[in-house]
Amino acid sequence: MKLIAPSILSADFTRLGEEIRAVEAAGADWIHVDVMDGHFVPNITMGPLIAAAARRAAAMPIDVHLMIENPDACIPDFAKSGADWICVQAEACTHLNRTLQLIREQKCRAGVALNPATPPRAVEWVLELVDYVLVMSVNPGFGGQAFIPNSLEKIRMLRAMLDEKGSDALIQVDGGVNLSTIADVSAAGADCFVAGSAIYGAEDYAAVISAFREKMEAAA
Ligand code: DX5
Ligand code: ZN
Secondary structure, three states: OOEEEEEHHHOOHHHHHHHHHHHHHOOOOOEEEEEEEOOOOOOEOOOHHHHHHHHHHOOOOEEEEEEOOOHHHOHHHHHHOOOOEEEEEHHHOOOHHHHHHHHHHOOOEEEEEEOOOOOHHHHHHHHHHOOEEEEEOOOOOOOOOOOOOOHHHHHHHHHHHHHHHOOOOEEEEEOOOOOOOHHHHHHHOOOEEEEOHHHHOOOOHHHHHHHHHHHHHHHO
């Protein structure tokens, strides 16, 4: 089962509830919340208050992507806000094993995101604590950037590693996913597709989500 997770980073924040309900009605599977702290990445976006608002707006799982330093300090607040899935950047975690345990103790699914320069082996020794691995296919910080082509090779390497280790963790891909890139991303072995500008920048959310689904399923 392939999943589509629109990122509210590209939504119209003056109408956030409406924007979330619109992608849910248009066939989205998850809602992706991009949290940035102005330290790990140069941008500042949203916190637990917005995750809680997203929770109230939608029945879909809430997927929180923490692009922040010291995520341990905030994980309990995001769990309380109603997050279902929480992922941390491997590069921001000195004690990744402990951080993943903390996410699961909060009754959330735990994920690790890998920057474009971070190799797949960064998750090799924590796989038993991981429900999803997020391959960043842009440098985190902003929506609307171009897909980095070598991400496809990283997805293939990760797929092989997960299969070899018997892990059923999902592979999520985030950054530059659009109608031109999604087929290749799907064929490489990704399960969950985050898209901000390609969905919220479109006139018709249902049309773009069903076009996504056609391309990713044809390529799978
Ligand atoms: C980037 C964020 C992404 C971003 C994707 O730092 O993690 O989730 O919203 O945006 P697009 O789909 O526009 O590349
Ligand atoms: Zn993201």
